[in-house]
Ligand SMILES: Nc1ncnc2c1ncn2[C@@H]1O[C@H](COP(=O)(O)OP(=O)(O)OP(=O)(O)O)[C@@H](O)[C@H]1O
Ligand SMILES: O=P(O)(O)OC[C@H]1O[C@H](OP(=O)(O)OP(=O)(O)O)[C@H](O)[C@@H]1O
């Protein structure tokens with residue numbers, strides 16, 4: 001399936017080479033790292049490589065984390081790290097190397113998201129934070145890339161196929177219907193505009209769309225159908241506003257990928273470079289502890305009762321009050337008639353944010369008073385499931 005940049009159409013040999021690089025790179029271990037452009041302005045073919053050409057783990061002592069240098073992921077990534085007490089110290093925004101003082105021997109390198117992935121593949125970075133869409137597009141299933149944390153809870157979007165709401169597409173509402181449209185023939189294939197020149201063609205092939213061609217552009221793809229450049233687009237959608245404003249619609253079965261920010265690592269680095277596994281463990285623990293905590297509140301309340309067990313029974317009879325591992329109950333002592341007694345008990349539980357009001361109602365219903373709610377900063381589990389998963393992926 002050829003993917004052409006409209007610019008290259010004026011230059012047939014270049015368009016052909018662009019296509020061959022895209023189709024061959026998927027079978028190569030070093031994904032999308034090498035392509036040959038033999039264009040009419042060049043006398044002989046040149047080889048262009050993304051990152052280090054050397055196949056070995058590059059010789060260096062520092063561990064490198066790649067972060068988005070610009071774009072919509074950049075500031076959210078820094079904010080997340082800051083919330084995990086891993087603030088990045090960058091002297092000025094045009095300086096592309098920085099440090100995280102809490103993690104010695106770690107260098108932060110700011111790169112465009114796609115270059116973070118390419119440089120993980122080439123061994124020039126060890127860890128990175130980018131969108132899953134970027135990992136999937138530029139990693140192209142490379143087994144050296146390992147998802148360490150697959151849900152950093154920002155950068156949510158989906159990669160979707162969209163078609164016009166009007167004309168011959170008015171009653172087309174699924175991939176199956178699109179694939180079966182009689183209009184697409186070898187002479188007049190379905191034209192798809194996309195920046196995702198690996199995932200787009202792969203998806204169409206998987207969906208049995210036989211007659212299809214692709215064109216690529218760097219942005220504003222939603223204009224392509226109205227401009228007459230393509231019938232469909234494959235692009236990122238988050239709010240859906242851009243599709244709506246351009247009279248386009250998503251269709252059943254047309255979501256290629258659900259994406260959000262992820263922490264990704266090079267398998268080679270994790271297994272071969274000294275210190276990478278330890279630093280990954282620390283970053284992962286901090287991320288997990290923080291992300292678990294932001295979904296929860298700590299609730300404390302006082303309850304009258306005859307014993308800790310009796311208070312516990314009342315609390316556990318309510319579905320929203322069991323906490324993470326059950327309630328903590330402590331006696332509140334006071335002096336009455338010269339004797340120390342405990343008529344009240346203080347209870348502490350963690351409550352998911354979305355169940356907060358329900359929990360307060362349930363607490364009141366069983367005699368809770370003086371309910372205090374505080375935000376949580378971290379919840380450290382005994383061991384994070386993702387860490388165990390990572391070790392098993394690495395065969396450790
Ligand atoms: N509405 C959205 N549109 C595009 N990307 C989004 C959206 N919401 C979240 N993202 C995430 O943000 C990432 C970065 O997008 P951004 O547009 O900033 O950079 P880019 O397009 O990848 O880079 P470049 O500007 O070099 O093309 C995307 O890869 C995706 O994971
Ligand atoms: O569903 P929505 O919330 O409307 O977001 C989707 C749009 O956002 C992105 O474009 P971006 O803003 O990065 O501009 P671009 O076209 O220059 O890439 C993406 O390529 C879509 O066009």
Ligand SMILES: [Mg+2]
Nearest residue numbers: 071072218219
């Ligand atoms: Mg963009």
